[in-house]
Amino acid sequence: MDLWTLEQPGYDPQRGVTDGNRFLIANGYMGVRGTLLEAERQACPAVNLAGVYDRNGDKWREPVNAPRPRLFSLRFGGQEYVGATPREHVLRLSYRHGVFSRETDFGPFLLKEERIASLSEPHLLAERLSFTFREAGQAQVTLGLSTDIWDINGPHLFDFQQEAADTLLCRAVTGEKAIPVATAMALTWDGRGKKASALTAEGPAFTLCFDARPGETVTASLFMGVYTGLDDPAPAQQAQALCARAQSRGLDACFQDNGHAWEKVWARCQAELTGSDQEALSLHASQFYLNSIAPRHAENLSIPARGLSGQTYKGAIFWDSEIFLFPQFVYTQPQVARSLLRYRIETLPGALQKAAEYGFRGAFYPWESQEGGQEGCTDFNVVDVFTHRPVRTYFRDKQIHISADIAYALWQYYDITGDRSLLEEGGAEVILQCARFYLSRMSGHLDREELDLTDVIGPDEYHERVTNNAFTNRMARRCLESALALEAVFSDRPGFMAALKERLGYEADWARLPEAIRRLRGPWIRDGVLEQFDGYFDLEDCPLETVRSRLKDPREYWGGDHGVAGPTQIIKQADVIALMALLPEDFSDETVAKNFAYYEPRTEHGSSLSACMYALTACRIGALDKAWELFKKTASIDLVGGGKQWAGEIYIGGTHPAANGGAWMIAVLGFCGARMQRGELTLSPRLPSQVQAIRFALTTAEGPRQITVTREGWRSEPID
Ligand code: IFM
Numbered sequence: 001m002d003l004w005t006l007e008q009p010g011y012d013p014q015r016g017v018t019d020g021n022r023f024l025i026a027n028g029y030m031g032v033r034g035t036l037l038e039a040e041r042q043a044c045p046a047v048n049l050a051g052v053y054d055r056n057g058d059k060w061r062e063p064v065n066a067p068r069p070r071l072f073s074l075r076f077g078g079q080e081y082v083g084a085t086p087r088e089h090v091l092r093l094s095y096r097h098g099v100f101s102r103e104t105d106f107g108p109f110l111l112k113e114e115r116i117a118s119l120s121e122p123h124l125l126a127e128r129l130s131f132t133f134r135e136a137g138q139a140q141v142t143l144g145l146s147t148d149i150w151d152i153n154g155p156h157l158f159d160f161q162q163e164a165a166d167t168l169l170c171r172a173v174t175g176e177k178a179i180p181v182a183t184a185m186a187l188t189w190d191g192r193g194k195k196a197s198a199l200t201a202e203g204p205a206f207t208l209c210f211d212a213r214p215g216e217t218v219t220a221s222l223f224m225g226v227y228t229g230l231d232d233p234a235p236a237q238q239a240q241a242l243c244a245r246a247q248s249r250g251l252d253a254c255f256q257d258n259g260h261a262w263e264k265v266w267a268r269c270q271a272e273l274t275g276s277d278q279e280a281l282s283l284h285a286s287q288f289y290l291n292s293i294a295p296r297h298a299e300n301l302s303i304p305a306r307g308l309s310g311q312t313y314k315g316a317i318f319w320d321s322e323i324f325l326f327p328q329f330v331y332t333q334p335q336v337a338r339s340l341l342r343y344r345i346e347t348l349p350g351a352l353q354k355a356a357e358y359g360f361r362g363a364f365y366p367w368e369s370q371e372g373g374q375e376g377c378t379d380f381n382v383v384d385v386f387t388h389r390p391v392r393t394y395f396r397d398k399q400i401h402i403s404a405d406i407a408y409a410l411w412q413y414y415d416i417t418g419d420r421s422l423l424e425e426g427g428a429e430v431i432l433q434c435a436r437f438y439l440s441r442m443s444g445h446l447d448r449e450e451l452d453l454t455d456v457i458g459p460d461e462y463h464e465r466v467t468n469n470a471f472t473n474r475m476a477r478r479c480l481e482s483a484l485a486l487e488a489v490f491s492d493r494p495g496f497m498a499a500l501k502e503r504l505g506y507e508a509d510w511a512r513l514p515e516a517i518r519r520l521r522g523p524w525i526r527d528g529v530l531e532q533f534d535g536y537f538d539l540e541d542c543p544l545e546t547v548r549s550r551l552k553d554p555r556e557y558w559g560g561d562h563g564v565a566g567p568t569q570i571i572k573q574a575d576v577i578a579l580m581a582l583l584p585e586d587f588s589d590e591t592v593a594k595n596f597a598y599y600e601p602r603t604e605h606g607s608s609l610s611a612c613m614y615a616l617t618a619c620r621i622g623a624l625d626k627a628w629e630l631f632k633k634t635a636s637i638d639l640v641g642g643g644k645q646w647a648g649e650i651y652i653g654g655t656h657p658a659a660n661g662g663a664w665m666i667a668v669l670g671f672c673g674a675r676m677q678r679g680e681l682t683l684s685p686r687l688p689s690q691v692q693a694i695r696f697a698l699t700t701a702e703g704p705r706q707i708t709v710t711r712e713g714w715r716s717e718p719i720d
Contacts, residue, residue, distance in 0.1 A: 003281045006092065007090060008023075010089060010090075020035045020310070022034060022093070022641050024308070024655060025116060025292065026117055028050060028122060028292070028293055028296050029050055029295075030048060030066070030226060031309055034093065036102060038074065044310065045068055048310055051301050053371050054177070061176075061314060062151070064157065065154070067145045067146055067181075069125065069146070069185060070202070071129075071143045072202060072205055073142040076139045077108060077138065086107075088104070089103070095288035096262060096266070098288065100113075100116075107134070108137065109132060109212070111129070111130075114128040120260065121257065123227055124246055125225075126222065127221070127224075129141075129219065135214055139211070140207060142205050143222070145170045147162070148202050156175055158173060159172055162199055162203060167186045168184060169236060181228045184240045184242070185222060185243060186243035186246070187206045187222055188221045191208060191218040193210025194207075194209045195208050221251035223243045223246040223254070225239035227239045265291055267704070268704060270695075272284075272696070273667060274691070278636075279632055281639065282663070286639070286659065286663040289660045290328060290660035293307040294333070294336045296336060301343055303340065304317055305658065306654030306657070307656075312654040314376040316368030317370075320661075321343075322406050324609060324657070324662055325658065325660075330417065331676060341409060341427065344365065347366075347373025348429065349372075350372055351433070358397060362432075362435065363434050364403055364437050365403050367399045367402055375396060381650070382557045382560065382649075382650060385557075386553070391557065392560075393461075394464045401472040403434040403438070404434060404478060405475065407483075410427040414489065416679075433504070435483035436506070453467070453469070454468070458470070458533065460532065460575040461573075462566060462570070462604075462606075463571070464560065466532075469532065473521060475579070477517055481517060528595070529598045530579075530595060542569075550564045555646040559572065571599070572606040573613075574603065574609070575599070584620065606644060612634045612658075613662075614626075615631050615634065615662075618630065619686055624688040628690050631666045631667070634663045635666075638655045638659070643659070671686060673685050676698070679700050680700065681707070695708045702718070
């Protein structure tokens, strides 16, 4: 079995949307959905750009899709083959070097396509297209830049200006902020015949006309450059110059550069499992999906919840980045982890503004953050399947654990690497401002000592507007503790904290921190089980299947005012258990075991963020078969095209970076028990019976290391 390749034989045009996700290639700058070169808009093809957002009218803001390369027409022997049903067809994705490929047998000829989103040159998309003929005949191939762009809430590009000469060029600007977006395309081919370029109704195109001979293979190399006004003041010139450079280097060289870049990335981050081929493949797959969307070209970008697989979830950054993606990066490629956190540091103004809008002080980070820390989350995020009306959801205003999650990751970065520079460069300020937000958000009663966080949503989004969610309260307390602990981090530079507090006018808040930490309410505990929020234990306690059986439509939303889960103890995703995974030192093994036993059967795992948190705690309590089952589910999600596709009437499919990061966490932190503190690694392996060994790379204080964990023990070797 090839442990590095996803292969799917058979032609099924209905699979376009899931294929687009499963066969996605990306390089942090752009994501190219795994649809065929000739795909029509209905198959949801896209070149999705990281960090470029636009709003059309009052529709949701979302990331922009650029014009894409497209095979407009493929005529042979007087017949059109675009849209024709092939005799045989296979799609492949090589995870090792990020190469999408397809082979399609149309009978008279075989079409092969190979595509990369170059990891060494983030603005470059390159394709090899080859035709092998079985019959003689006249061939006419038209391919170019398609301006027929698939968008969920578009269109986003206007004022198209197109050129068709030696190079094709397509210039446009976004509607909201007039950001220029330029794509250029160059083509080299080895055929005998005519190559011409022209403007067509769908975009500028090249046409190749030739007489094919039986047994002959004709190959075309496509180079496409993408730049926006956010990258360069002259994006069109840059895109054209890139095409020219790539064309003169040649396609093989572009593919080689990309391959080398991938080898370098794998040398830093690969986690490999032996014992089960299927899960070894899944782990490679999930690592590929995650690492292909890392913003290596930037210093202050984060990763959207559906990666670069499209516009789902508005291309926004959620807590997924800090809690689920960040761990893999901080252990393996700290510079990427820094970029995720720098994004939060630089978007602090948006968080201060959001807190102020809701009448609070400090930093309330967006639940769905877009560029500049703009809140992308609306008050209506689900459409009811029965009434077709938008449903008021409270993610934006009540999911306040987001600020604590960011403070937690900033602290983790320091704790894991021992590098305090991020704290110095704005991270400490973010922690203080997040702590200030919780100080202003807590409320009390005249007759009670305890302070509450009322009217919140915890990670379990099915129970809205609850009080004292255990996860939220403890993470908020942790944020307050981290704020105080900054004093010790900078004890050798007393002036640093003094100046920061003075600049932020923080003296009074600082004085309140210890009392707030003491008085913030902890969870109610019954027989060792933490109550998820005040009153949770009083809700109907019935099996998950009972709740499922109450659905009248499979796409129905389980949460919200009328959702089937609301009145019951059935939860969407890890909540108390997520807390235990994030703060393991706070809980005894016995407490974790009791809570796992209580909450796991009551969890729908309706979010791809759920299973990995349960798996991590299952490892801790030695429930290794359960951990293995949850690992399989987590690691294979994008390989098989799993995960929920709908929330009410809203499409939420795409790749699942949080689960991809979760798979790494289960393998490395869970099964191998890896922990790094100030760059020092410790391991306490607990391999499930299905696993013989796990090998993984990471970066410790000594530099990049390769760790091999077997049933006999473990060893650590330097990586050159
Ligand atoms: O951040 C998550 C949330 O916890 C559950 N719904 C989907 C979001 C994006 O992945």
